[in-house]
Amino acid sequence: MNKRLRWALIVIAVAIGGSFLAWFNSSGDPLPAPEVVDRLIASGHFGPNGERVKFEIPVEQWPRIRAAMQLPKRDFSPAKWLSIGSLDITTRQGREYHVELYQTQESLGAFSAGPTFERRAYYRGGDSEKLAREMEAAYSIAVQQRKVP
Numbered sequence: 001m002n003k004r005l006r007w008a009l010i011v012i013a014v015a016i017g018g019s020f021l022a023w024f025n026s027s028g029d030p031l032p033a034p035e036v037v038d039r040l041i042a043s044g045h046f047g048p049n050g051e052r053v054k055f056e057i058p059v060e061q062w063p064r065i066r067a068a069m070q071l072p073k074r075d076f077s078p079a080k081w082l083s084i085g086s087l088d089i090t091t092r093q094g095r096e097y098h099v100e101l102y103q104t105q106e107s108l109g110a111f112s113a114g115p116t117f118e119r120r121a122y123y124r125g126g127d128s129e130k131l132a133r134e135m136e137a138a139y140s141i142a143v144q145q146r147k148v149p
Contacts, residue, residue, distance in 0.1 A: 030072060030113040030123060031099070034063040036091045044085015044101065046135045053139060056147040057087075061138045068134045069111055072125030081110050085135065101135070104128055 040057035047053040057065070065087075081102035089097040098117050102110040109128040114120035142148050 028074070030097075030121065031066050031069060032089055032091055032095075032097055034059075034066065036093065037062050037089060038092045039090040041088045042085060042135065042138065043088075044083075044135070046085060046139045048136075048140075052085075054149060055139055055142040057138045058141055058145060058147065061134070061141060065131070065134045065138060067126075068131035069109055069123075069126035072111070072123035075110070075122040075124045078110070078112075078122035079104070084132070101131065 037059050040059060040062060041054070042057050043052070043054040045052050046055075081104055083100055084103045085101050087097075087099040087101070089099065091097075096115060097113060098115070098120065100112045100117065100120065102112075104110050107127055107129060108124055109126035109131055110122070110124050111126075112120040112122045139148075
């Protein structure tokens with residue numbers, strides 16, 4: 001094999017290997033970007049006294065809620081967390097996402113996300129307390145805007 005061909009094969013192998021490792025190690029963000037979200041429906045214990053409520057979240061609140069779940073890392077061995085609620089998200093393209101929110105005994109948050117409840121993956125990330133505050137604030141805003149059934 002001539003030197004140029006061997007060198008080209010080495011460069012290609014390194015590039016492919018680097019791309020694979022970058023893909024494999026990336027946590028990926030399972031949450032839709034704020035600019036693509038069309039509708040958010042929340043259901044869970046977000047009322048003033050922790051009662052279960054269902055409401056439409058104003059899309060302007062999504063960046064704040066999403067920020068409370070940021071830097072998620074895939075969790076392949078999730079604990080048996082207590083679900084505090086869920087988000088059903090529809091994008092402008094009509095894609096649907098289901099996000100289940102969990103209460104943990106630590107400040108690091110936990111959630112699962114996927115196109116459906118059955119096809120979800122589990123993640124750790126964000127701040128549980130901050131997420132609870134953002135969801136309560138979103139409920140309060142929804143009540144003011146009469147987006148509560």
